[in-house]
Amino acid sequence: METTRVPADQAGILLASKALKAGLTVGVPTETVYGLAADALNAEAVRGIFLAKGRPADNPLIVHVLDRAQAEGLAVITPLAQTLMDAFWPGPLTLVVPKKDAVPDVVTAGLDTVALRSPSHPAVRELLARSGLAIAAPSANRSGAPSPTTADHVMADLQGLIPLVLDGGPCEVGLESTVADATGLVPVVLRPGAVTPAMLAAAAGECLVANSAMRPLEKGEAAPSPGLRHRHYAPKARITLVKGPGDKVAARIRALYGAEAKACVMVMEDRLDAYQGLRTFSLGKDMYQAAHRLFTLMRQADEEGLSRILAEALPEEGLGLALMNRLARAADFDILSL
Ligand code: AMP
Ligand code: MG
Numbered sequence: 001m002e003t004t005r006v007p008a009d010q011a012g013i014l015l016a017s018k019a020l021k022a023g024l025t026v027g028v029p030t031e032t033v034y035g036l037a038a039d040a041l042n043a044e045a046v047r048g049i050f051l052a053k054g055r056p057a058d059n060p061l062i063v064h065v066l067d068r069a070q071a072e073g074l075a076v077i078t079p080l081a082q083t084l085m086d087a088f089w090p091g092p093l094t095l096v097v098p099k100k101d102a103v104p105d106v107v108t109a110g111l112d113t114v115a116l117r118s119p120s121h122p123a124v125r126e127l128l129a130r131s132g133l134a135i136a137a138p139s140a141n142r143s144g145a146p147s148p149t150t151a152d153h154v155m156a157d158l159q160g161l162i163p164l165v166l167d168g169g170p171c172e173v174g175l176e177s178t179v180a181d182a183t184g185l186v187p188v189v190l191r192p193g194a195v196t197p198a199m200l201a202a203a204a205g206e207c208l209v210a211n212s213a214m215r216p217l218e219k220g221e222a223a224p225s226p227g228l229r230h231r232h233y234a235p236k237a238r239i240t241l242v243k244g245p246g247d248k249v250a251a252r253i254r255a256l257y258g259a260e261a262k263a264c265v266m267v268m269e270d271r272l273d274a275y276q277g278l279r280t281f282s283l284g285k286d287m288y289q290a291a292h293r294l295f296t297l298m299r300q301a302d303e304e305g306l307s308r309i310l311a312e313a314l315p316e317e318g319l320g321l322a323l324m325n326r327l328a329r330a331a332d333f334d335i336l337s338l
Helices: 010-020 043-051 068-072 079-086 121-133 150-160 197-204 246-259 269-276 287-303 319-330
Strands: 004-008 026-030 034-038 061-063 093-098 113-117 163-168 178-181 188-191 236-243 264-267 279-282 308-312 335-337
Touching: 004 010, 004 236, 010 034, 010 121, 010 163, 026 121, 026 150, 034 043, 034 061, 034 121, 043 121, 061 236, 068 079, 079 093, 079 197, 093 264, 150 163, 150 287, 236 246, 246 264, 246 269, 246 308, 264 269, 279 287, 287 319
Parallel strands: 004 163, 026 163, 061 113, 093 178, 236 308, 236 335, 264 279, 264 308
Antiparallel strands: 026 034, 093 113, 178 188
């Protein structure tokens, strides 16, 4: 299959809308990461997403909608979901709510809940409006790889496997959406993202974070969010995270670096001085820059043929919680605490 890449302008969006209505899959920009879109109510089209990504069938998809009115056709909008929609939609917050029959089982991996999000990116909003469809869209990478934050990343992973990619430039946030369970009275964060637990608590009065968001599942433990069962966001290079006082961390990273043929060090900009003379990747000045760069740097390490990424642990506050969730999973929880 030939993959066409077009700008996410009016002509491109019209082409994408036609492709979706014809049951095809399309790579689309959103404010979080690029998504691989299909008509959410067309089970055959949705199977095309799983096929192109090589995604396990037990990992449910996020359904993108324009607004609450469209969401209502797909799910029961609980009072909590309503509060959170009012506060954060459109934006990088996915809400897990009880599904209605209209949603095919292939979308939810057989669960009786569905994950809904209303994205803010103008191109995908225009696509939702023009097509009138609800759009199922997981990240547009091969399953397990770092999520794509540019159209180049989508092409690198899915060229030849999907017919069309809309190029809307680099994604603003760079990390996948926050996923919160909104079936009960208190939101439970299943996957941290740019909408932080503190922000959710400010809107809903309270917020919990599922234990499994920040640690590996124990043997036989049920995953509150099925995606947590799978290795995720990982480059080919092995990642090790080192946690502790700055001088000790730097000494340990230098020792590990010396023992590795082709390593790099990935740290915040203000920590680069501790690693002079080594190959370094800067995550930037603050957590927003770090979120924006993380997946690009992972892909760059692979392009350079590096075998090991040594990273300093980040503070698990605000956006740092989401960054550490992705880093810990990419590292397969190889975390040294000093
Ligand atoms: P992705 O679209 O690749 O960012 O992945 C979507 C994530 O949303 C998956 O990892 C799922 O675990 C999570 N998710 C989707 N639907 C549900 C659901 N009904 N209940 C809990 N988590 C869900
Ligand atoms: Mg994904």
